[in-house]
Amino acid sequence: MSQRENHKTGGPLGPTAAKPWRGTIDAYRELLAVSPDTSIVTLYEGNTPLIPVPRLARKLGVSAPLYVKYEGLNPTGSFKDRGMTLAVTKAVEAGARAIMCASTGNTSASAAAFAARAGIEAIVLLPAGKVALGKLSQALQHGARVVAIDGNFDDCLNLVKALTDKHPITLVNSLNPHRIEGQTTAAYEVCDALGDAPSHLFIPVGNAGNITAYHRGFERYKDAGRSTQIPKMMGFQAAGSAPIVLGHIVENPETLATAIRIGNPASWKLAEAARDKSGGIIDSVTDEEILAAWHLLAKSEGIFCEPASAASVAGVLKLAARDELKDAESIVCVLTGHGLKDPDRAVAEAGEVPRSVADLSAVESVLGLGDKAGANR
Numbered sequence: 113m114s115q116r117e118n119h120k121t122g123g124p125l126g127p128t129a130a131k132p133w134r135g136t137i138d139a140y141r142e143l144l145a146v147s148p149d150t151s152i153v154t155l156y157e158g159n160t161p162l163i164p165v166p167r168l169a170r171k172l173g174v175s176a177p178l179y180v181k182y183e184g185l186n187p188t189g190s191f192k193d194r195g196m197t198l199a200v201t202k203a204v205e206a207g208a209r210a211i212m213c214a215s216t217g218n219t220s221a222s223a224a225a226f227a228a229r230a231g232i233e234a235i236v237l238l239p240a241g242k243v244a245l246g247k248l249s250q251a252l253q254h255g256a257r258v259v260a261i262d263g264n265f266d267d268c269l270n271l272v273k274a275l276t277d278k279h280p281i282t283l284v285n286s287l288n289p290h291r292i293e294g295q296t297t298a299a300y301e302v303c304d305a306l307g308d309a310p311s312h313l314f315i316p317v318g319n320a321g322n323i324t325a326y327h328r329g330f331e332r333y334k335d336a337g338r339s340t341q342i343p344k345m346m347g348f349q350a351a352g353s354a355p356i357v358l359g360h361i362v363e364n365p366e367t368l369a370t371a372i373r374i375g376n377p378a379s380w381k382l383a384e385a386a387r388d389k390s391g392g393i394i395d396s397v398t399d400e401e402i403l404a405a406w407h408l409l410a411k412s413e414g415i416f417c418e419p420a421s422a423a424s425v426a427g428v429l430k431l432a433a434r435d436e437l438k439d440a441e442s443i444v445c446v447l448t449g450h451g452l453k454d455p456d457r458a459v460a461e462a463g464e465v466p467r468s469v470a471d472l473s474a475v476e477s478v479l480g481l482g483d484k485a486g487a488n489r
């Protein structure tokens with residue numbers, strides 16, 4: 113068995129000097145429908161760390177090993193890059209000159225970056241005033257044509273469907289099957305890192321493509337003999353935007369986790385199938401629970417994700433409090449996006465910005481250090 117093969121699954125363990133990392137399609141080509149002649153559009157996405165978080169586990173009261181899959185470390189700061197590399201590769205192969213998506217922010221950032229990399233145009237439709245600053249800055253900086261829509265994500269997606277039906281522009285939302293296919297690579301990486309699939313996977317749910325992709329990835333890895341089990345898929349929506357939990361479309365979704373502010377998910381039925389086949393759940397967490405989990409991650413483990421990502425950890429918090437995770441053998445929480453995507457939220461949550469001072473005694477006074485001149489010399 114070669115150095116980079118995993119002891120249990122025989123899968124790749126990550127890059128080596130002999131086989132450097134060249135993105136998710138290169139790493140898992142045999143599991144994705146890509147021909148040897150395909151010219152790949154990649155930003156070397158993927159290969160994100162699976163980080164053990166034992167202090168957080170203790171705080172949550174979880175006895176099983178707990179890990180986070182830190183997808184914020186992808187090139188544009190979210191898991192969307194895994195789907196976008198394949199969607200844009202296939203679009204370019206088919207001769208597309210422009211791509212379009214609706215987005216709560218991350219898909220647009222990724223589409224803009226991969227379009228720039230491919231030398232094609234990106235057009236993004238965003239709910240006006242509801243996209244975190246970091247994400248908007250990415251779409252603008254990569255040269256996408258940005259249109260703010262008076263409406264929510266669901267309205268944007270309906271417009272994108274109509275526009276891409278009418279014009280020669282490729283839709284790159286997760287209705288494009290290559291997006292979900294590309295996102296299966298995260299499940300392969302989790303299995304490679306652990307030596308097998310975990311017993312439970314906790315994941316935020318918005319448009320419901322990612323939970324679908326992970327489940328498909330875990331199934332495919334097991335079928336390929338590279339893992340032995342399928343995790344229970346534990347999806348969490350924000351309480352104000354929880355159509356799957358409620359069983360009906362939410363006309364006016366609300367949550368401070370703007371990434372998952374979606375009332376009519378495109379992959380609704382597929383997500384329910386993933387839940388049911390795996391013996392998992394799709395539940396909701398309140399904005400307060402999301403913020404509590406978000407602070408815990410940042411302050412007890414040094415991991416900064418965006419608020420929507422913390423819905424996965426909030427789900428663990430909720431179930432652990434009810435003592436419903438006793439059967440868990442290993443738990444992975446997907447942290448879908450980086451905290452720097454939404455800097456305004458972090459500053460707002462911190463409360464008062466420290467007042468500015470200039471001299472030593474004033475700094476001591478702000479820090480409450482008292483007058484201990486010479487005490488530590």
Ligand code: F0G
Pocket residue numbers: 190192214215216217218219220316317318319320321322323371372418420421448449
């Ligand atoms: N977490 C983050 C940070 C997201 O940006 C999204 C979706 C999700 C979770 C939910 O994933 O839609 O596959 O269930 N963001 C999309 C966007 C909607 O436009 O960026 P999902």
